[in-house]
Amino acid sequence: MINFDNPKNQKTILITGAAGFIGAALSIKLIDKDFNIIGIDNLNNYYSVDLKLKRLNLIKDKNNNKNLWHFHEFSLENAKELNDLFNIYNPNIVINLAAQAGVRYSLENPLSYVNSNILGFLNVLEACRKYKVEHLIYASSSSVYGGNKQMPFSERNSVDHPISLYAATKKSNELMAHSYSHLFDINTTGLRFFTVYGPYGRPDMAPMIFAKAILENEEIRVFNNGDMSRDFTYIDDVIEIIYRCCLKVATKNDNFNHFDPDPSESFAPYKVFNVGSNNPISLMNFIEILENALGKKAQKIFMPMQPGDVHNTFSDISKLQDWIKYTPQTSFEDGIKRFAEWYKNYFDYSS
Numbered sequence: 004m005i006n007f008d009n010p011k012n013q014k015t016i017l018i019t020g021a022a023g024f025i026g027a028a029l030s031i032k033l034i035d036k037d038f039n040i041i042g043i044d045n046l047n048n049y050y051s052v053d054l055k056l057k058r059l060n061l062i063k064d065k066n067n068n069k070n071l072w073h074f075h076e077f078s079l080e081n082a083k084e085l086n087d088l089f090n091i092y093n094p095n096i097v098i099n100l101a102a103q104a105g106v107r108y109s110l111e112n113p114l115s116y117v118n119s120n121i122l123g124f125l126n127v128l129e130a131c132r133k134y135k136v137e138h139l140i141y142a143s144s145s146s147v148y149g150g151n152k153q154m155p156f157s158e159r160n161s162v163d164h165p166i167s168l169y170a171a172t173k174k175s176n177e178l179m180a181h182s183y184s185h186l187f188d189i190n191t192t193g194l195r196f197f198t199v200y201g202p203y204g205r206p207d208m209a210p211m212i213f214a215k216a217i218l219e220n221e222e223i224r225v226f227n228n229g230d231m232s233r234d235f236t237y238i239d240d241v242i243e244i245i246y247r248c249c250l251k252v253a254t255k256n257d258n259f260n261h262f263d264p265d266p267s268e269s270f271a272p273y274k275v276f277n278v279g280s281n282n283p284i285s286l287m288n289f290i291e292i293l294e295n296a297l298g299k300k301a302q303k304i305f306m307p308m309q310p311g312d313v314h315n316t317f318s319d320i321s322k323l324q325d326w327i328k329y330t331p332q333t334s335f336e337d338g339i340k341r342f343a344e345w346y347k348n349y350f351d352y353s354s
């Protein structure tokens with residue numbers, strides 16, 4: 004039985020995308036647990052670089068001269084620099100969160116997705132192979148479920164019908180990870196995140212876009228006339244899940260059924276999990292909860308569906324619950340309240 008509260012044998016963990024929303028929160032948690040953290044990020048300007056720098060400052064504050072935090076600014080596409088870093092630090096665990104994220108932007112700038120998510124991830128896999136990393140955890144996404152209609156989404160479902168290039172790159176990551184798990188015995192865990200939100204979140208996602216518009220008396224665009232839903236997952240729950248996955252290495256399934264294969268398991272040391280709340284919130288309900296938390300009404304304009312977006316997401320998390328003995332703890336109302344408080348403070352809307 005793993006003791007998640009007091010892990011023994013502190014290891015070196017390399018986190019890519021460490022200045023990102025999830026990467027920064029994870030770095031803080033793992034420094035708090037006394038792990039030695041190597042952060043990589045290219046600080047690209049897909050969204051506010053200032054926000055990324057602020058997150059890095061929070062990590063530095065948490066480190067507080069304990070010498071557990073080492074940050075390096077470069078792109079994963081730079082295989083030489085990545086190799087040099089592995090050579091210096093020899094990480095035990097690698098957590099790949101760096102990616103070109105966002106569904107809608109993948110229609111405008113497809114090449115950045117192939118560069119960061121495919122070439123960048125290949126470089127990570129190659130380095131893990133060469134330096135014999137104990138465990139590679141990587142970010143996948145609920146968007147891999149694409150055109151699936153069967154709810155809730157289970158890891159047993161087929162994910163062969165992506166409806167955006169972003170989703171296709173995330174599904175590709177799972178396939179690439181499987182081949183490396185099989186060929187080179189690398190333990191890999193893929194995490195399909197479902198709409199992560201909270202303080203220091205991403206400005207290209209609905210909570211931040213809507214909060215800004217509501218507080219500045221601007222209209223919010225409500226896509227598909229409000230007929231959509233998302234399984235939102237609070238950042239603290241996501242971080243606890245990644246942390247627990249760190250301590251529990253992906254294993255081979257010795258009872259793997261080759262004649263009825265479960266896509267999320269394997270004869271190789273490979274696992275894939277949904278990371279969600281198992282609680283879809285309709286778009287209209289989300290807006291109402293956000294209005295209440297901000298203390299202000301939204302001006303809505305109703306719009307058609309956006310290309311690339313999925314209608315609904317809803318995670319079956321039973322497999323993850325079995326694996327790490329954890330269930331997300333934060334209700335959507337509480338999570339949005341904490342997000343709204345942070346947002347007003349951070350952007351100085353308090354008066």
Ligand SMILES: NC(=O)c1ccc[n+]([C@@H]2O[C@H](COP(=O)([O-])OP(=O)(O)OC[C@H]3O[C@@H](n4cnc5c(N)ncnc54)[C@H](O)[C@@H]3O)[C@@H](O)[C@H]2O)c1
Nearest residue numbers: 020023024025045047078079101102119142144196198199
């Ligand atoms: N936030 C969500 O709701 C969500 C949902 C599903 C999947 N994901 C995935 O989780 C991961 C983390 O997401 P996030 O919300 O923290 O995103 P984020 O954009 O805030 O973080 C990603 C970080 O990676 C960096 N980066 C991007 N490309 C890079 C490259 N080629 N080399 C080095 N650094 C690079 C960026 O500068 C950024 O700081 C991503 O892989 C994303 O696709 C997130």
